[in-house]
Amino acid sequence: MSVHILDTAIQSSQELRSTYAETLGELIAENKKIVALEADLMGAIKTKSVQDAYPNNFVNCGIMEANMVGVASGLSVRGFTPFMHTFGPFATRRCFDQLFLSIGYSKLTLKVIGSDAGVSAAHNGGTHMPFEDLGLARLIPNSTVLEMSDHIMFKDILKQVSSLPGLHYIRMVRKAMDQLYREDSTFEIGKGIVLRDGSDCTIIATGIMLIEAIKARELLASEGISAAVIDMFTIKPIDQKLLIEYAKKTKLLVTAENHNIIGGLGSSVLEALALEQVRVARVGVLDRFGQVGTQDFLQEEYNLTALDIVKAVKENL
Amino acid sequence: MSTFSNEIRLETLKMLKTRGFGHLGGSMSIVDTLAVLYRDIMKIDPSNPSWSERDYLVLSKGHAGPALYATLALKGYFDLSLLQTLNNNGTSLPSHCDRLLTPGIDMTTGSLGQGISSAVGIAKALKIENKPNRVFTIIGDGELDEGQCYEALMFSYHHKLDNLIVFVDENKLQLDGYTVDILDQKNITEKIASFGFHTVKVDGHNEEKIKEAIINAMNTKHVPSCIVLDTVKAKGVKAFEGDIGNHHIRFSKQQEIIIDEVIKQLEEALK
Numbered sequence: 001m002s003v004h005i006l007d008t009a010i011q012s013s014q015e016l017r018s019t020y021a022e023t024l025g026e027l028i029a030e031n032k033k034i035v036a037l038e039a040d041l042m043g044a045i046k047t048k049s050v051q052d053a054y055p056n057n058f059v060n061c062g063i064m065e066a067n068m069v070g071v072a073s074g075l076s077v078r079g080f081t082p083f084m085h086t087f088g089p090f091a092t093r094r095c096f097d098q099l100f101l102s103i104g105y106s107k108l109t110l111k112v113i114g115s116d117a118g119v120s121a122a123h124n125g126g127t128h129m130p131f132e133d134l135g136l137a138r139l140i141p142n143s144t145v146l147e148m149s150d151h152i153m154f155k156d157i158l159k160q161v162s163s164l165p166g167l168h169y170i171r172m173v174r175k176a177m178d179q180l181y182r183e184d185s186t187f188e189i190g191k192g193i194v195l196r197d198g199s200d201c202t203i204i205a206t207g208i209m210l211i212e213a214i215k216a217r218e219l220l221a222s223e224g225i226s227a228a229v230i231d232m233f234t235i236k237p238i239d240q241k242l243l244i245e246y247a248k249k250t251k252l253l254v255t256a257e258n259h260n261i262i263g264g265l266g267s268s269v270l271e272a273l274a275l276e277q278v279r280v281a282r283v284g285v286l287d288r289f290g291q292v293g294t295q296d297f298l299q300e301e302y303n304l305t306a307l308d309i310v311k312a313v314k315e316n317l
Numbered sequence: 318m319s320t321f322s323n324e325i326r327l328e329t330l331k332m333l334k335t336r337g338f339g340h341l342g343g344s345m346s347i348v349d350t351l352a353v354l355y356r357d358i359m360k361i362d363p364s365n366p367s368w369s370e371r372d373y374l375v376l377s378k379g380h381a382g383p384a385l386y387a388t389l390a391l392k393g394y395f396d397l398s399l400l401q402t403l404n405n406n407g408t409s410l411p412s413h414c415d416r417l418l419t420p421g422i423d424m425t426t427g428s429l430g431q432g433i434s435s436a437v438g439i440a441k442a443l444k445i446e447n448k449p450n451r452v453f454t455i456i457g458d459g460e461l462d463e464g465q466c467y468e469a470l471m472f473s474y475h476h477k478l479d480n481l482i483v484f485v486d487e488n489k490l491q492l493d494g495y496t497v498d499i500l501d502q503k504n505i506t507e508k509i510a511s512f513g514f515h516t517v518k519v520d521g522h523n524e525e526k527i528k529e530a531i532i533n534a535m536n537t538k539h540v541p542s543c544i545v546l547d548t549v550k551a552k553g554v555k556a557f558e559g560d561i562g563n564h565h566i567r568f569s570k571q572q573e574i575i576i577d578e579v580i581k582q583l584e585e586a587l588k
């Protein structure tokens with residue numbers, strides 16, 4: 001396992017949905033025990049190529065998320081490794097009891113890809129905009145909960161989870177993200193990554209908030225504040241050791257997430273540090289529902305920008 | 318096509334074109350039903366959208382919001398110019414219907430399968446209250462994949478909700494393609510009839526037939542009714558009709574020209 005961090009993030013044109021389709025195809029080519037499930041959103045995640053190439057390992061169930069999870073549990077009973085995709089809210093809220101009992105409680109295997117993380121749902125609006133999916137997924141005992149930082153990580157994680165048992169919830173945006181890691185990076189689930197080091201405060205971020213955290217770090221540097229940035233792509237189990245290290249090393253921790261501050265990254269960090277002497281501020285959605293708009297507009301509307309992180313640092317340092 | 322349905326189609330296309338993308342197919346397939354409901358059937362007061370004596374419409378396939386917004390604007394619930402704000406930042410006309418944002422929208426929908434249950438709940442409430450208001454709900458044929466729809470159907474029959482009319486927009490397509498290829502629903506009309514519903518199938522683009530079916534349904538006592546609408550997805554835009562990719566379109570230059578032409582034709586027809 002080794003992560004190679006790019007000194008400066010690169011604007012990439014590789015959409016994560018294409019990474020999903022490509023990687024899924026490669027995995028199925030090698031392992032016919034993998035079955036990919038869709039609920040009439042194949043078009044949105046571009047997996048038609050996988051269906052065409054491996055019709056026997058691909059099921060577009062129709063619009064029935066709860067039944068899809070149940071079907072996945074049955075596939076798992078027979079030793080298959082099901083991957084399923086739908087939009088984040090439908091991958092968690094719409095089928096929560098099925099995930100909880102038929103997969104989690106029954107100790108079966110399912111890899112859930114929840115797309116359109118938070119405000120990236122943009123014009124699909126409030127009904128389709130998950131600010132709670134990580135929280136829900138986290139509440140299932142023994143689940144592993146991940147949010148993807150770029151397409152390099154996504155590809156590696158997809159490969160890794162394909163041979164792991166249990167329930168993994170993988171949150172992603174469908175479009176391209178800035179590339180943070182070199183192509184040959186491999187990631188350790190459960191280990192946070194110090195993306196940039198610093199000594200005054202630490203910004204702990206996931207997903208689209210990583211690039212905001214890096215921008216915030218630059219803004220803070222220009223004011224003489226040194227900030228570390230940690231990519232906490234595994235929200236559960238969270239890297240408590242790294243958190244404690246930076247709680248000691250820096251004076252303030254700030255979490256930044258494209259999710260309700262209740263239930264997701266911010267909550268996980270607070271829980272992990274409950275017994276430590278540390279100050280933690282949370283940047284994220286303040287217990288609100290989503291709405292339609294461009295992603296830029298929504299990031300401002302829900303306080304998900306570099307400036308919001310800077311503000312949280314300066315108010316609390 | 319009547320004047321009203323032409324107007325709805327025109328306004329729907331104009332708003333989608335302004336925004337540059339949207340759920341064209343499923344909006345266009347329900348226009349004729351909306352025209353009949355809002356012109357001839359529903360007891361409403363556009364100046365008082367929350368009038369408690371009104372009839373209700375729950376657009377369970379909430380992604381077809383644009384067609385309903387156009388209808389509501391034409392009925393005077395709000396100014397036609399508002400239609401041009403579809404999906405703008407801070408808009409009151411979001412891609413999926415929202416009861417808190419838009420005058421005349423009776424229920425928030427967008428997660429398929431949920432609207433029909435809410436409609437059933439409104440119908441049950443009216444029964445408890447002993448009120449004569451009616452409830453109409455429109456669901457998609459793809460939406461029928463959701464098991465919740467069948468729970469709602471069973472509930473409606475058991476509770477004798479004869480104040481409820483369920484429309485199924487059978488346009489034979491869902492997001493990823495033909496419904497028969499993705500999940501074969503077999504015969505929707507027979508299936509829903511077997512739940513105990515008074516069920517008929519009509520040409521969903523023939524307003525006379527739709528109206529007749531609704532009146533018959535309203536006169537049917539003790540059981541809920543279902544009208545299966547035999548429709549063409551994207552009806553009215555020939556180039557997109559029945560096309561597998563017409564669910565949500567982000568218009569290319571060429572497609573914009575197509576839309577412009579249809580807009581021109583509709584404007585001519587309405588002169």
Ligand SMILES: Cc1ncc(C[n+]2csc(CCOP(=O)(O)OP(=O)(O)O)c2C)c(N)n1
Nearest residue numbers: 040343427428429457458459460490491492
């Ligand atoms: C629970 C849920 N799952 C998935 C979606 C995404 N989605 C929106 S529309 C659609 C297809 C709907 O097909 P249909 O009901 O036939 O609608 P129509 O053809 O009338 O547009 C899908 C899968 C959703 N909105 N809700």
Ligand SMILES: [Mg+2]
Nearest residue numbers: 458459490491
């Ligand atoms: Mg349909």
